[in-house]
Amino acid sequence: MEYIVEKIGMSRTIAVPSVPVTLLKVVEAKVCEVDESKRAIVAYASGKKMNKAIAGQQKKYDLSAEFNRFVTMDVVNAEAGALDTAPLSEAKNLKVSFNSKGRGFAGVIKRHGFAGGPASHGSRFHRHGGSIGNAEWPGRVQKGRKMPGHYGNAKVTVKNDVVSFDAENGILAVKGAVPGANGAMGRVRIVK
């Protein structure tokens, strides 16, 4: 079972030991179409994007104008209607997928955790990667060499335990951190 969620931010519990939690809001979603294997087309609202294709889908599934995003995912609903969030109350462990924060073109220290060199004493080796290979043999750089490049803004999935679920407000509290910025949209999948 999957759900569309919005990352709200982090907090903590007052229990001993205190647990760091990330709050996720389960976005209101409408199931448009379900097949036998419980794969469904689900609509939800995000931003103001609108075009003829979206308008056509809204007309087809009889949706109001704010439901402008469509995704395919696993649901528990047997027929079209509001997305059933009941399984979240019993969920213990989730897979949470978000787009990570974009870091732009990042060097090897940030991107791959290289150690870098000393800042002073004339070391002349600060934040670059150093040698990238051997000599005339093999005469090329090995595949998979870690180098600077674009980092972040990619789908990252983590596993988190569920701390609580407030069905009334649709607020899910998971233990630990979740990728991405506050306010970002992502998905959770119930593992067990």
Added chain:
Amino acid sequence: MRNKYIESFEKAQVADKNIPDFRAGDTLRVAVLIKEGDKQRIQNFEGICIARRGEGTGETFMVRKIGANSVGVERIFPIYSDSIENITVLRKGRVRRSKLFYLRGLRGKAARIKELKKK
């Protein structure tokens, strides 16, 4: 301003906590619940509150006392932690700032704080 969902999540947790009103400069007695194996007991820590910081469930306060051999001892407690049995305000202090870190550099009579006179 904090997000309303974070606020309501934290409010629900601290709803049944009864924390007295205190600020830096007040003398406090903090009853700390200590678990040792399957036994638990309460240990008091008495001293001057020298700072309060943070908000929501993450709010903490710092208590400073002069321990044995006049060694300063400071402890930081989360205000709403379940390990704090209760907080008693023994004395209200008259201070003009919210962080009393200058007390660390003072000793003996100089490190006293006047009691707040009620008007």
